[in-house]
Amino acid sequence: MELVTKISGITLRNPFMNASGVLSQTVSLLKRLQEAEVGAVVTKSITYEERKGYENPTFIKINCGYLNAMGLPNPGFREFLKELSLCRDEFKVPIIVSIAPSEPKQAREMATTFKNIASAIEINLSCPHSEKLGLEVFNDAKLTESIVKNVKDGFDKPVFCKLPPYRNEVLGIIDSLDNCDAFVVSNTIRAMKIDIKAKKPVLSNKFGGLSGKALHPISLALVFELYEKTKKPIIGVGGVESWEDAVEFFLAGASAVQVGSVLEKKGITIFKELVEGLEKYLKEERISLEELIGLAHDS
Amino acid sequence: MSYYIRGKLELKSKPLDKVAILNFNLDEDINCKPGQYIMAWIPNYGEIPLSPSFCSDKKLQLLVEDVGTTSNKFVNLELGSYAYFRGPFGNFFNLSKGNKYLLVAGGTGAAPILMAAKNLSELNVEAIVIYGGRSKNHLVFLEEFNKYLRKVYAYTEDGTFGYYGVVTKDLQSIIDSFSPDVILTTGPEMMMRKVIEISVKNKIYCEASIVRIIKCASGVCGSCVLEPLGLLTCKDGPVFNGNVLINSNFGKTMRSESGREVEIK
Numbered sequence: 107m108e109l110v111t112k113i114s115g116i117t118l119r120n121p122f123m124n125a126s127g128v129l130s131q132t133v134s135l136l137k138r139l140q141e142a143e144v145g146a147v148v149t150k151s152i153t154y155e156e157r158k159g160y161e162n163p164t165f166i167k168i169n170c171g172y173l174n175a176m177g178l179p180n181p182g183f184r185e186f187l188k189e190l191s192l193c194r195d196e197f198k199v200p201i202i203v204s205i206a207p208s209e210p211k212q213a214r215e216m217a218t219t220f221k222n223i224a225s226a227i228e229i230n231l232s233c234p235h236s237e238k239l240g241l242e243v244f245n246d247a248k249l250t251e252s253i254v255k256n257v258k259d260g261f262d263k264p265v266f267c268k269l270p271p272y273r274n275e276v277l278g279i280i281d282s283l284d285n286c287d288a289f290v291v292s293n294t295i296r297a298m299k300i301d302i303k304a305k306k307p308v309l310s311n312k313f314g315g316l317s318g319k320a321l322h323p324i325s326l327a328l329v330f331e332l333y334e335k336t337k338k339p340i341i342g343v344g345g346v347e348s349w350e351d352a353v354e355f356f357l358a359g360a361s362a363v364q365v366g367s368v369l370e371k372k373g374i375t376i377f378k379e380l381v382e383g384l385e386k387y388l389k390e391e392r393i394s395l396e397e398l399i400g401l402a403h404d405s
Numbered sequence: 406m407s408y409y410i411r412g413k414l415e416l417k418s419k420p421l422d423k424v425a426i427l428n429f430n431l432d433e434d435i436n437c438k439p440g441q442y443i444m445a446w447i448p449n450y451g452e453i454p455l456s457p458s459f460c461s462d463k464k465l466q467l468l469v470e471d472v473g474t475t476s477n478k479f480v481n482l483e484l485g486s487y488a489y490f491r492g493p494f495g496n497f498f499n500l501s502k503g504n505k506y507l508l509v510a511g512g513t514g515a516a517p518i519l520m521a522a523k524n525l526s527e528l529n530v531e532a533i534v535i536y537g538g539r540s541k542n543h544l545v546f547l548e549e550f551n552k553y554l555r556k557v558y559a560y561t562e563d564g565t566f567g568y569y570g571v572v573t574k575d576l577q578s579i580i581d582s583f584s585p586d587v588i589l590t591t592g593p594e595m596m597m598r599k600v601i602e603i604s605v606k607n608k609i610y611c612e613a614s615i616v617r618i619i620k621c622a623s624g625v626c627g628s629c630v631l632e633p634l635g636l637l638t639c640k641d642g643p644v645f646n647g648n649v650l651i652n653s654n655f656g657k658t659m660r661s662e663s664g665r666e667v668e669i670k
Contacts, residue, residue, distance in 0.1 A: 131627045131664045134635035150627075150664070158662040161474070162444070162452035165621035166408070176626060181665040189666070303407035303432070304489050306448040370623040373640075 109385060111145070111395055113339050113362050114264035114287040116200050116225050118145035121395065122352070122380050125343050125366030126151050126204035126228060126268070129374070131180060133193045136201070142374040143381055146199050148364065149186070151206040151230040153239065154216060156182035161310040166299060171318025171345065172367045173299050175235040175311035178206055183216045190223050200225035202266070207253055208238045214256035217265075227261050229254060229286070232270035232293030234315045240293070241270055247279050254285045266290050266341065271324050273331065280336060288339040290364065291332060292325045317367040321345040326358050333359025333400055347371065349383025356395070357402035409446060409489035410435055412465055414482050420545040423471040424513055425480040431463045435492060439500070439521035440591075440614040440644040443492030444622055447482075451475035454494070454619040456591070456643070458516035458546065459523075465490065468545065470513040494622045495643045498612055500524055503586025506532035507579065507609075508554075509600045511572050511592020512543055517614050518591050519546045519553075526553040533583060534558065537572030537592075541565040573599045580607055587611070588647075594669055598656030601647040611647030615655065618662055630660055 109120040123146045129135040131150035139147045159179025166173050180186060183205070190201070203224040207213030217227050231250060233240025244250055257265050264287040269276050271292035283289075294315025299308045307313075325344025332340055342360030346352050347368045355363045368376050388395060412429030419425050437443055437460035445467065446452040453475045459466035471480040482488065498521050500506075506525055510518035515536065525532040532553075537560035538544045544566060550557045558579060559567025568575065573596060580588075580603070588611040590600040597613045604611035617629035617638040624640030631638055632654040636645070645655075661667050 128625055129627045129635075129637075132630050132632070132635070132660065134632050135627045135630055138635040156663045156665065159620070161450075162620060163446060165623060165626060167623065168408075172623075172625075174621070174626075176620065179620075179628065179663050181661075181663045185665055299408060301408045301448075301489065303411045304409060304446075304448045304487075308408055308446075310451060367625060369625050370621075373624065 109381065109395060111361060113341065114226065116146070116264060118362060119199065120145040120381050121356070121362040122377055123148050123202070123362065123364050125364040126230065127176065128366040128369055133189050137193070137196060138374060140197060140199050142377045144199060144377050145362065146202055146225070147197070148202045148228060149204050150180055151178055151204040151233065152180050152183045152186050152216065153178060153206050154183060154208070154212040156180070156185065163308050163310055166308055167370065168299055170320035171316055172370065173297055173309060173314040173316055174294070175309045175314035177311060178233060178236050178239060183219060187219055187223065194223055202226045202228050204228040204230055204268070205257070206230040206233060206236070206239045207257075208243060209249070210252040210256040213253045214260035217257040217261035221261060224263065226264040226266055227257055228266040228268050228290055229257055230268050230293075232268050234270065234294055234296040235311050235313050241296075244270060244275070244279070247282055250279065251282045254283055258285045264288060268293055271295050271321065271328055271344065273328055276328060276332070277335065280332070286338070288341060289332060289336065290341040290343060291329050292344055295321060295324065317345065319345050319347065322351055326354055329355060329360050330358040330402065333403065349380045349387065352380055352384065353387055353398070356398045357400070359400040359403065361399055409491050412488050412490055414484050414486050414488065417482070417484055419480070420542055423480060424545065425469050426545060427467045427469060427479065427482065429465040429467070429488065431465055431490070434461065434463050435465065435490060436461050437493040438497035439524055440498040440517045440612070441493040441495050442643055443490050444494065445479065446489040446491075447475060447478050448489070450478040454622065456517040456614060458519040460493070460520070468513055468516040495639060496641075498589050498614065498644055499587070500528060500530065502610055504531060505583065505585045505587070506530060507583055507585035507588045508532060508534040509572055509576070509588060509590040509592070510534060510536050511596045512538045514592035515546050516591070518589060519549055521589055522550055522553040535560065535572050535576065535579060537561065539563065572596060573603065576600065576603050580609065585609060594656050601650050604647050605651050612644050613647065613650060614644045615642060615650070617659055628660060628662070628664065631655065632658065
């Protein structure tokens with residue numbers, strides 16, 4: 107079955123991409139993803155200035171998924187652009203550049219800078235563990251609106267907003283995000299792990315984001331609800347560990363799906379598994395991908 | 406169960422000002438194979454990847470060099486104090502690849518080679534080591550190597566013990582006389598690069614356990630990437646075949662904590 111799909115006018119060879127932050131901070135890693143059959147690559151969230159990220163422990167596996175507080179390490183947008191520019195021609199799939207701005211002017215400058223490289227910009231409005239970035243930006247509705255507008259003004263291609271998994275906050279802000287072209291739903295949930303013998307939180311940042319299995323039904327519910335509230339395309343992300351998990355996202359209304367933490371368990375071959383699983387399912391159910399999207403909704 | 410396995414520091418020596426050999430008693434077993442690593446945590450300081458020199462039967466031995474906040478805390482840890490461990494992570498040296506092993510160890514990187522030496526002697530595989538350091542007191546595992554291996558070639562850069570010079574100085578002639586099937590190496594990156602070059606030239610199977618900035622230890626975050634293939638030291642490694650390393654940026658560049666490409670000196 108045909109897996110080619112479109113998001114805001116961008117053609118994808120299949121509806122699967124990596125989630126930002128996962129194997130996406132260098133060109134060599136993005137190339138590995140491309141070879142692994144992704145429909146598009148999403149870069150690590152890039153900030154205006156260089157960030158070292160937090161001290162370890164930064165990523166741990168727990169019973170119901172994974173916790174991370176990497177602290178958005180990245181070499182800064184200028185350095186990243188330099189690296190990406192050198193190899194732009196080697197990418198046959200769309201590059202979605204994720205940016206994590208803290209204020210509108212810098213957001214616009216970053217967006218403009220990636221104009222010739224990126225097929226779309228994904229704005230990280232939801233990292234739950236970084237000061238003045240991500241979720242802290244999202245919690246300021248006016249700031250969020252202004253950042254989205256500035257990115258849109260500086261970038262003539264689609265702009266996606268990556269949202270947190272918190273229903274009330276998301277539904278409260280969604281109308282003021284009218285400037286953007288699609289939603290990425292959702293980022294991780296603010297969470298914690300304590301070691302009972304050390305008697306201390308494990309992550310050096312104490313708080314982190316919960317991803318993996320536990321996140322899937324939560325993101326799924328939000329995708330379902332947003333699908334009825336907005337006409338914009340939705341990219342589902344959260345705890346996808348198999349093609350079945352991904353199919354649930356399509357049924358709920360996602361036009362594409364991102365995967366992240368599952369790479370710990372299954373490695374980069376997960377993308378092949380997703381593509382083959384979805385193809386087989388569509389064939390067996392005699393349905394197209396387009397028809398599948400949002401099918402779980404009444405009428 | 407606690408998330409980490411707790412270890413109590415039972416024995417400690419400081420062969421050098423900035424180097425400690427730490428022996429922990431663990432609450433539970435960690436079985437680490439030579440070349441693999443564990444993540445070693447001290448709350449409020451940080452967590453670092455370390456490749457042990459011994460790790461089984463609820464005992465763990467680490468050689469730690471003070472190169473940052475967390476390793477500094479480890480080097481200065483007092484007897485009876487606790488540290489916390491998880492793992493093992495990554496792949497390990499192949500100890501059934503041949504009948505004759507040449508081990509090449511440099512300075513404080515010698516820990517996994519010592520574990521390999523012990524395991525090879527238990528497997529009755531013929532093995533010798535070339536062991537080098539700046540000065541005599543840098544050869545902290547000299548006694549242990551002598552215990553497990555029939556031949557130890559010691560090298561010091563200042564000539565205070567053994568042969569005068571670096572470990573790679575007589576590598577070619579030792580290869581010529583010993584004719585190893587396999588070469589295993591750990592140590593400073595430039596030293597390993599040299600060992601690999603000589604191994605590859607001689608068409609001898611070679612493995613190196615390498616160091617990069619490891620954060621997630623799970624093959625997810627990409628901080629430990631080995632260019633240009635995008636291999637992940639934390640999961641695809643830390644042990645890599647010499648043929649892979651020689652065609653990579655190993656010995657040339659690595660990624661900083663932010664992901665910036667920096668030159669290795």
